[in-house]
Amino acid sequence: MATAPELTATPSGDVLELRPAGSWTAANVTKLEAMSEGVAPQLDRSNAIKLDLAGLRELDTLGAWLLEKMSRRASSAGRPVELVGVGDNYTGLIEEVRQVNRRNPVPPPALNPAVAKLRDIGRSAVSAMEDVNVFLQMLGSLFMALVGVLRRPRSLRLTSLVYQLYRVGWQAIPIVVLITFLIGAIIAQQGFFHFRKFGAESYVVDMVGILVLRELGVLIVAIMVAGRSGSAYTAELGSMKMREEIDALSTMGLDPVEVLILPRIVALVLALPILSFIGAMAALYGGGLVAQFYGGMGPPIYIARLHEAVSVTHFEVGILKAPFMALVIGIVACSEGLRVKGSAESLGKQTTTSVVKSIFLVIVLDGLFAIFFASIGM
């Protein structure tokens, strides 16, 4: 039923007669566009246009628009356009199309590239300030919610807290153990390989012990928790925000921070020190295995060396950092979740931002703690 579209242009005196024929439908758009471009020069040369639609077999909005565009081109140059042979079933459509595209949207004025660059710099500065602001606001409202819970302990969402602890703590144990075990083993192997040249193999235990307890154990675990639980928090809160669940909570007189965010962050703050401890033990175990099978150092010697090299201070330094890192991860994850806008793309973007930002902040925080502990002599 669809036939090839045609357009014949016959000049008769001053009048240009255009005869479209066949199927002027979306399926033939490539051909139609070329044809209507093709008659444009003739259209501009002639003084009057006669558009004869009698030969049309099919017409849709796209075809009607192309015809309208031709006649508009002529009439805007002050040349009369006569439309003949319009089939009854096309009158409505042609009338409809005549109304559209009358008003061109004004394109925004183009900016000077230098100004545009400055504007971008300004915007990113403002958004960095806003990030700090959002972080502090979340910290503040979290503190207020905590005070509220301390005053009325019954308002603590215990079920939610336990459930979140199960998710971010208990369920994270296998992967944390596996990764830290491997890290401990790798550090020990590298230590033996390089220290052997100086005959300083016994100091490998010092290195593994101090590194794992003070820095690496907690850092690796924090990074993994940021990727594993922080991203989940952002995605959960983000999709709740998208579906107006958070607005629904507020209208019922409940504080979303108290109901949703406090249990999540408290769970994280409780879980991260425990996970760090488990991780550190797994890393020391991995180091011990490598010492036995690769370094030729038996367990009794390894444990004795460890006992000499490591003090409780090292362990304290490591474990003290964990709750603060958890707080940073939780606040970033939750506040990014609340910044999700309506689209699916925005959810993905905020989740990425949440993970990147919390890993960055965890490392910065670790650096600050290193300076702090060094200056107080721990």
Add this chain to the structure above:
Amino acid sequence: MQEVAPQFAIRVHDLVVGFGRKVVIDHLSLDVRRGEILGLVGASGGGKSVLMRTIIGLIPRRSGEIEVMGSMIGGANDRTTQAAAGRWGILFQQGALFSSLTVRQNIQFPLRENLVLSQALMDEIATAKLEMVGLTPEDGDKFPAELSGGMTKRVALARALALDPAIVFLDEPTSGLDPIAAGDFDALIKTLQKTLGLTVFMVTHDLASLNTVCDRVAALADGKIVAIGPMRELLQSEHPWVRAYFHGKRSQMLQPKAS
């Protein structure tokens, strides 16, 4: 141009659809004529949307045959279904606009994927469709999240009509529109149906729409079509559910207009 074309746009024969133990569509048969506007009414949760989604291949069926524009329909991923997809446009209940694209890009999406045409023409077509559904060209730069419920419907309609399909499926098109906008919308559907020989399959509860635009109305109850015909005939139907639907308290308000 329609000599060789089949008389029926959609033919559904002996269709059964169910989920688990529940049978939603029970041996249903329905023919939609070419170029008509068919309104489908039924109780909420009674399977209207299920029937529509089964016809377009989104829900698997237990048995029965579905024929759209003369070709058999399989699942949504089936090749014949996708070939038919070029010939139908669907307005989903919630709009189902792509949230990461602007309104204009949403409308251009089917054009861009199916046809080869210049960006300038594509912009003009998108603007034309926007204006045809009663929006302004400036709305084209908005994102779906910035639209009101009624605007979302209109944009979704513009997208469904982007390729000037032979059949459009409308799932509750006028719900969420104010009466004036709903009236304009009905008029637009009528215009397009007249000019393009468009077949419209409309799931609706809007009695005014049923009255003014639908050529025929089908009533779905207990998984079957219990009555089908012009509005006048349905008003006289003896089926208890159809009577309750059209002669209930809310419908009474519209009766003077209906008769």
